[in-house]
Amino acid sequence: MFRDERLWVGLLLIPVTLGFYFFPGMVQSQSEDTFPLFLLIYVSVLLYFVFLWGKGGFKKGRRSRNAFAVYLTLCLISCFALNKCMEIFAVSTDWWAITLGVCCINNIAYGFKEGFPPVVRTIMAFILGVSTCCFLYLMFCMLPTCIIGAIGMIVFGIGGHVFIPLLFLIYTYNLVSACVWFRRTYRYAYLAGIGSVVALIIVYTMLWKNAVSAIDDAYLRTDNEDLPAWENVARKTPGNAMTERVLKAGIVYQTGNDAFGDWSFFDMPRRRSFYDAEQLQDPLLVIASLTGTAYIPETEAAQVLTAMYDSRQETQERLWSGDKLSTIQVRTNANIWPSLHMAYTEKTINVFNAEMSRNSWNNQEAIYTFHLPEGGVVTSLSLWINGKEEKGILTTKEKAAEAYEKIVGHEYRDPSVVHWQEGNTVTVRVFPVEGQSGRQVKIGITTPLLQQGKRLVYQNIWFQGPDAGSAREDVNINFQETPVGVELPGMFSRTKNTFSSVGPYEADWQLSVIDPGIRSNRFSANGKSFFVAPYKQELSGADIKTIYLDINQSWTEEEFKEILNLHYPVKVYIDNQWHTATGENFGRLVKDRYSLFPVYNVPDRASALVITKGNVMSPNLGDLAGSVFSEQIKTSLKIPGKMQLFNLGGELSPYLRTLKEYRFFRYADGDVKELAQWLPQHQFPRDIENDNRVVIAPAGVTINMDDQTGVSNAPDHLMRLFAYNHIMQKMGPQKMSDSEIIATAKESYIVTPASSLIVLETQADYDRFDIHDDANSLKNASLKGKGAVPEPHEWALIIIGLVCIVWFKKKRAVAI
Numbered sequence: 001m002f003r004d005e006r007l008w009v010g011l012l013l014i015p016v017t018l019g020f021y022f023f024p025g026m027v028q029s030q031s032e033d034t035f036p037l038f039l040l041i042y043v044s045v046l047l048y049f050v051f052l053w054g055k056g057g058f059k060k061g062r063r064s065r066n067a068f069a070v071y072l073t074l075c076l077i078s079c080f081a082l083n084k085c086m087e088i089f090a091v092s093t094d095w096w097a098i099t100l101g102v103c104c105i106n107n108i109a110y111g112f113k114e115g116f117p118p119v120v121r122t123i124m125a126f127i128l129g130v131s132t133c134c135f136l137y138l139m140f141c142m143l144p145t146c147i148i149g150a151i152g153m154i155v156f157g158i159g160g161h162v163f164i165p166l167l168f169l170i171y172t173y174n175l176v177s178a179c180v181w182f183r184r185t186y187r188y189a190y191l192a193g194i195g196s197v198v199a200l201i202i203v204y205t206m207l208w209k210n211a212v213s214a215i216d217d218a219y220l221r222t223d224n225e226d227l228p229a230w231e232n233v234a235r236k237t238p239g240n241a242m243t244e245r246v247l248k249a250g251i252v253y254q255t256g257n258d259a260f261g262d263w264s265f266f267d268m269p270r271r272r273s274f275y276d277a278e279q280l281q282d283p284l285l286v287i288a289s290l291t292g293t294a295y296i297p298e299t300e301a302a303q304v305l306t307a308m309y310d311s312r313q314e315t316q317e318r319l320w321s322g323d324k325l326s327t328i329q330v331r332t333n334a335n336i337w338p339s340l341h342m343a344y345t346e347k348t349i350n351v352f353n354a355e356m357s358r359n360s361w362n363n364q365e366a367i368y369t370f371h372l373p374e375g376g377v378v379t380s381l382s383l384w385i386n387g388k389e390e391k392g393i394l395t396t397k398e399k400a401a402e403a404y405e406k407i408v409g410h411e412y413r414d415p416s417v418v419h420w421q422e423g424n425t426v427t428v429r430v431f432p433v434e435g436q437s438g439r440q441v442k443i444g445i446t447t448p449l450l451q452q453g454k455r456l457v458y459q460n461i462w463f464q465g466p467d468a469g470s471a472r473e474d475v476n477i478n479f480q481e482t483p484v485g486v487e488l489p490g491m492f493s494r495t496k497n498t499f500s501s502v503g504p505y506e507a508d509w510q511l512s513v514i515d516p517g518i519r520s521n522r523f524s525a526n527g528k529s530f531f532v533a534p535y536k537q538e539l540s541g542a543d544i545k546t547i548y549l550d551i552n553q554s555w556t557e558e559e560f561k562e563i564l565n566l567h568y569p570v571k572v573y574i575d576n577q578w579h580t581a582t583g584e585n586f587g588r589l590v591k592d593r594y595s596l597f598p599v600y601n602v603p604d605r606a607s608a609l610v611i612t613k614g615n616v617m618s619p620n621l622g623d624l625a626g627s628v629f630s631e632q633i634k635t636s637l638k639i640p641g642k643m644q645l646f647n648l649g650g651e652l653s654p655y656l657r658t659l660k661e662y663r664f665f666r667y668a669d670g671d672v673k674e675l676a677q678w679l680p681q682h683q684f685p686r687d688i689e690n691d692n693r694v695v696i697a698p699a700g701v702t703i704n705m706d707d708q709t710g711v712s713n714a715p716d717h718l719m720r721l722f723a724y725n726h727i728m729q730k731m732g733p734q735k736m737s738d739s740e741i742i743a744t745a746k747e748s749y750i751v752t753p754a755s756s757l758i759v760l761e762t763q764a765d766y767d768r769f770d771i772h773d774d775a776n777s778l779k780n781a782s783l784k785g786k787g788a789v790p791e792p793h794e795w796a797l798i799i800i801g802l803v804c805i806v807w808f809k810k811k812r813a814v815a816i
Contacts, residue, residue: 006055007111010070013048017041017077038081042158045074065174066111072171073104075164082161088145090254090281103131107171110179118185125186129193132172137283138165201287208288211242215294223575226628227596230300231619234307235592244309245285247301249293254281256290278323307619308593313369313464316427319408320365324354325433325466330473330505335783336458337480337715339519340532341449341699343458344717344781346380348442351466355435363432365408366439368465372424373447374657375696376461377724378751379717379781380444383416383430383759389442391780392416392757394749395771396742400756403769404429407760414761416441420751422620423654424661444781446717448699455485455512462507471505478783480715485514518701521714526747526776529709530718535695535702537668542644542684543607546571549581550597550612550656551589559648560586562672563611566679573598594618596655599664600632605643609684610665611675614650621658633659637732642666644684646675662732663689667697694725716778723748749778 020040052067083089092100106127113121142162153159180186214237222232237243249255296304305311331348347370355362372378381392397419404417408431416430426443433439450457458477479497486494488511491501499511522531547563547570560581564570570581572589578601579585589595594617602608624630645656645665652660660667668685678684689695692705703722723744730736731753736744738754745755757780760766773779 004067006052006067007070009051010048010067010074011108013044013074014070014077017044017074017081020044021077021081034081034084038078038085041078041081045071045078046157048074065171065178066108068171069104069107069111069175072164072168073108075161075167076100076104079161079164082158089141090258090279093280093282096281096283099130099134102127103134106131107175110175113179122185122189125180125189126193126196128172128176128180129190129195130197131193132169132176132190133194133197134283135165135168135172137287139169142166201284204284205288205291207242208246208285209291211237211240211246212292212294214238215243215246215296219294219296224596224598224629225576226598226632228300228303228624228627230296230303231307231596231624231627233296234304234619235594235596237308239308239593244305245282246294247296247305247308249285249289251298251301251305252280253285254279255293256286258286303619303623306623307617310617313367316367316369318365318367319405320363320431322364322366322466324362324435325364325366326352326354327466327468327471327505328352328438330468330471332460332473332475332477333783334458334477335480335715336449336477336483336513337717338449338456338483338513339481339516340521340714340718341451341456341515341518341696341701342446342532342715342717342721343449344379344444344446344715344783345461346442346444346783347461347463348440349463349465350438350440351430351433352438353433353435362435366430366433366441366466368428368430368463369421370426370428370443370445370461370463372426372445372461373450373459374424374661374698375721375725376424376445376447377720378418378420378426378443378757379446379720379749380442381416381418381428381757381759381780382442383414384440385414385759385761390759392418392759393766393771393773394746394751394755394757394777397754397756399769399771400758403758403760403765403771404431406769407765408432413765415759415765417756417758418443418751419756420753422622422658424657426751446720446781448696448701448721450698451515451700452512454515455487456515457510457512459510460507468505468507473501473503473505475499475501477511479513481516483513484516487512515700521718522710523712523714523716523718524709525712525716525719525778527709528705528707528719530703530705530722531714532718533702533704535697535700538686538688539678539681539683540686541682542609542666542678543682544568544609544644544679544684545604545607546609548572548578548597548602548608548610550595550610551586552592552595552613552615553590554613554615554650555586555590555648557583557586557590559613559672566672566676568609568679573601594653596624596629598629598632599643599659600636602643605639605641609644609646609679611646611648612652612656613648615653616651618653618655620654637662637664642687644668646670648672659732661728663687663729664732689729691726694722694729696721696725717781719778720748720750720781724750724752727752727754746774747777749780 020037023037048071052071106124109124113124116124142165145162148159151159176190180190215233218233218236219229222229224232245253250258294301302315306315327349329350332345334343334345336343349368351366353364355364382389384390400417400419404415407413407415414432416428418426418428420426428441428443430439430441445461447461450459475492477499482497486499488499489509491503492499493501518532518534522529547566547568549563549570549572551572564581571578572581572585574585574588594615596618597610597612599610602610621630621633642663643665645660645667647667647669648671649669659665666684666687688702693702695702703718703725705722727736727741727744730741741752741754745752751757758771760771766772
């Protein structure tokens, strides 16, 4: 066997053809334009076929059978290379690709079976049974294309690829007859391989049907008529892997109808504009889906995935695909003012398109979701066009969306836009990213620092978007005053007040310093001044008569019992009405993954106390658009008066977080013991916000506005943070008109629910969509912001410079 050149020539060709197959991925180019590489693989297989023919490799006999196993493996590689050019299968899941690889290795290993002990041969027989099932599945998948394959054989035999699984089955039959069936041990092992696959399919199908049944039951039997049916699925069904696969069937995973379906010759894998993911083939899922899929439509299934599995980034509405994009570099530059509890961060991102072709049809759209600390706001946007940085212009969200969609959808040119989203997030869109090239975009974000005891924490602003697993990140953190007690990750080095690092991109990091206390500060513009002051929680009167519980799976029974011991009427919302809180009702509600408390159904806001517990999972209000629930919330936001909300711990759900941003609540957090001290005294933390003051509680500060204009000794970010939080305050029960919101947003140049930043290619584009800059505004924020306090040595240089100018002018006048 070691001297059989037919075998070893083929074995050497396998790594060569695999190299051609994986070459696009190794050079970051998974392009549809892979036909040249397929031809290289196919020609290699043809040459090996001719070589075998000349050497008698297709005659009967053991050695010919061994060489034929290598030839079939090469044919299978050629099949999957052709599938990249002309998709018949969806992309194989990892386990399926590995299984096929093991089956091919096992077939080739039979050429050396004399060198293996009996135990290994028994395992090989078992794998051969698995192999039989695998290629039987592939053969059935190929049946709809057999006629086209037969016709396609005229074209240099390329159509013959559809018959490769059948050849594998014929080869397996001959191998079993010659090497397995004659010995009982091997025969049983072979049958055990087939039986294990059948058993796996049966178990998987049963789990599939149970998941489908649970989803259908929740979808068809909603317990809250105000909410869409899909929301009940997201809240009630078990969040296991099988539920996720059922929901992704037809969206991410190819189903039985796609793989076998109506036997259409052109029934190719489909891509959804509402879920940016490459469609995958999982044989177990394909077979199980033949027993039925869930009733829930694909668009609503995507909504459920968003709520259950944090798939919001994947379910963003798209105009162009982004599956070939990757983030290759991130540059983070930040200025921090500890005495103002404030920071400004610029994230410059380079995104790359791996498509080899620069054809306009291969252009891709990059979408990033940035997660901001509470109270943070986007204050700048830049896009590099023809190598030059172009700044964004602030306009209404409607105008920005219209301009972006028309240009991207029809003209394929250069816009970028950033939109506000619920839950302290924003989305940045960039188009086009051409094949084998990249784009550079920069976003600036003004944020408060998180106060934790006597320390202030700067949290890295992380994002979701094109894969950043191989990205490099350069970080420069500049303290605008000398920091004390700096604690930061080991990756940083320090030069005076600047901390730097270079290395792989890391999303989750933070640094902290000792809080120096609020110092004298003021920023003045347009006849107004803004300054920071410490915030301290104050108690005021609250006539609480009824407690309403917002229960979900994050609650404990002990917390529930402690609240009952407060001796107040306690109610929960079940089956569209209020019920007295009992152990039975608690047991029913605590099974829910999250909760959507119907604040609009609370009879009397002023005397109501809602107690919740943080749960990061829930739909956003925008996800519920069009439902009765959503319309009722909008109506409630217009009604004056605030409801008391007490959080037992954890991060608020996106739904409650948005209402909190809108200042719908008088908010406090803590434990039940703290609450037990307030209620007997009829007190609750006071709401001290007004038209001239906003509270940023996580930072421990208030930002105030007055008419005492003067010299600015603080950055313009004071005005920006005040404006954003003031707008959010006025979008709640104290409604501000849309024109006032836009005017305030433009003056401070901030992204809000009503305003967006957009970059267009030419001035003519701005004129066409009536997008114009306001002269009386702060413009885009920058690291060299306005109003920063000069250091003592800078004051000295300024004075010396002024003295020199005056002296030279006087000397010149005397000379004249």
